[in-house]
Amino acid sequence: MSSPKGEVEIIEQYCKGCNICVAFCPTNVLEMDLFVVKAAKPEACIACMQCELRCPDFAIKVHKKEA
Amino acid sequence: MAYDYDSSIRPGKLPHIWCPGCGHGIVMKGLIRAMDTCELDRKNTAIVSGIGCASRLPGYLDACTLHTAHGRAAAFATGVKMAKPEMDVIVCGGDGDGTAIGGNHFIHACRRNINMTYVLMNNFIYGMTGGQFSPCTPTGDKASTTPYGNPDPIFDISKLAIGAGASFVARTTAFHATQIDKLIAEGIKHKGMAVIEILDDCPTTYGRRNKFRSVVEMMERLKDMAVPVAAAAKLPAEKLEGKILTGILHQEDKPEYTAQYAEVIKKAQGA
Ligand SMILES: Cc1ncc(C[n+]2csc(CCOP(=O)(O)OP(=O)(O)O)c2C)c(N)n1
Ligand code: SF4
Ligand code: SF4
Ligand code: SF4
Ligand SMILES: [Mg+2]
Numbered sequence: 001m002s003s004p005k006g007e008v009e010i011i012e013q014y015c016k017g018c019n020i021c022v023a024f025c026p027t028n029v030l031e032m033d034l035f036v037v038k039a040a041k042p043e044a045c046i047a048c049m050q051c052e053l054r055c056p057d058f059a060i061k062v063h064k065k066e067a
Numbered sequence: 068m069a070y071d072y073d074s075s076i077r078p079g080k081l082p083h084i085w086c087p088g089c090g091h092g093i094v095m096k097g098l099i100r101a102m103d104t105c106e107l108d109r110k111n112t113a114i115v116s117g118i119g120c121a122s123r124l125p126g127y128l129d130a131c132t133l134h135t136a137h138g139r140a141a142a143f144a145t146g147v148k149m150a151k152p153e154m155d156v157i158v159c160g161g162d163g164d165g166t167a168i169g170g171n172h173f174i175h176a177c178r179r180n181i182n183m184t185y186v187l188m189n190n191f192i193y194g195m196t197g198g199q200f201s202p203c204t205p206t207g208d209k210a211s212t213t214p215y216g217n218p219d220p221i222f223d224i225s226k227l228a229i230g231a232g233a234s235f236v237a238r239t240t241a242f243h244a245t246q247i248d249k250l251i252a253e254g255i256k257h258k259g260m261a262v263i264e265i266l267d268d269c270p271t272t273y274g275r276r277n278k279f280r281s282v283v284e285m286m287e288r289l290k291d292m293a294v295p296v297a298a299a300a301k302l303p304a305e306k307l308e309g310k311i312l313t314g315i316l317h318q319e320d321k322p323e324y325t326a327q328y329a330e331v332i333k334k335a336q337g338a
Contacts, residue, residue: 009069014081018088018270023283052069053244054286056092058081061069 006047006062008039014059021051021060075099075109080127085120088282090241090267094188095124097247097265098159102130104252105155112155115144117169120195120269121161121188138169141176144183152325155255156183162203163193166222170202177231177260181324184254184261189224190269198272209276224264229317234259236317240266240289243313253315259323266292266311 017035031040047064109130116122118137125132135143148156193199200210202222235257237250254261268285296314
């Protein structure tokens with residue numbers, strides 16, 4: 001398995017559990033865990049930034065890794 | 068790198084007050100990126116709003132911000148721009164604030180073509196006060212004040228702005244996150260009144276009453292509704308039913324109000 005292209009950081013105290021990031025992640029990295037999102041499959045992140053762009057709550061950051 | 072939003076936000080202001088999944092937060096991120104793209108000096112940028120959930124936006128931003136009276140954002144913003152034409156002026160607000168109580172101020176700011184950027188978050192409802200219908204609540208939809216379905220036709224905000232004289236009018240949705248900052252940035256660069264209408268979601272007072280089972284369903288709907296103007300030109304009319312056009316809908320060069328007014332001052336001073 002190739003290494004992930006991005007590292008997902010979740011700011012738990014800001015997350016309101018809206019599920020937007022979970023629904024639109026193309027590689028199913030994210031999962032809802034008692035109304036707070038978690039990176040369940042961090043190794044699958046392709047650093048597409050969809051989650052960070054759409055999170056209304058500034059609760060998710062993706063740090064792109066150097067190739 | 069993750070995007071640096073923090074530098075644009077007043078310290079200690081997050082988390083914000085908006086409900087889970089409210090699109091106003093997505094718009095706020097887009098506005099921050101647009102201000103960064105245009106390299107706006109926050110000390111020289113006035114961000115003005117009226118009242119409503121959408122109108123809370125400027126309070127989070129580290130810039131010169133002004134939270135005014137319901138519907139009066141365009142009037143206060145006009146005052147700021149006339150007194151300090153060198154400032155970049157941005158208005159943020161909702162469909163209720165901008166097209167119901169503030170409809171008159173909105174159309175006259177468009178008519179004057181004053182150089183400002185108006186980011187109008189259209190979530191089809193008065194969110195803050197519990198979901199009364201606005202001039203943008205779709206016909207047939209439910210609001211707290213239209214329990215049998217709304218009999219009114221809507222204002223098409225973008226068409227209203229074009230008709231009233233705004234020289235830049237664009238539209239997108241809260242789903243189309245990257246388009247939000249691109250269009251706002253184009254609006255900021257444009258010399259004249261720029262209106263960017265952003266179709267938005269209010270899961271709490273609009274979504275629940277109108278059978279959306281989740282925020283994600285509301286996002287999917289915004290995604291499906293949007294057709295870029297260029298693509299729409301090639302589609303037959305029946306394919307465009309129930310759709311809304313997105314992108315830059317109108318742009319023209321025409322006299323800008325503060326410049327016109329500077330001429331008046333010159334004449335009055337006998338120059
Ligand atoms: C003069 C006056 N009338 C009515 C109100 C009550 N009021 C507050 S916000 C609001 C509607 C806001 O709707 P909108 O601008 O669409 O913003 P949203 O909350 O949907 O983001 C109303 C009617 C008020 N604050 N002041
Ligand atoms: S950056 Fe893309 S792939 Fe990675 S978690 Fe976010 S949405 Fe999923
Ligand atoms: S989009 Fe943001 S607030 Fe919503 S679940 Fe994901 S991290 Fe949480
Ligand atoms: S009531 Fe609606 S508009 Fe207001 S914060 Fe909640 S979701 Fe957003
Ligand atoms: Mg509204």
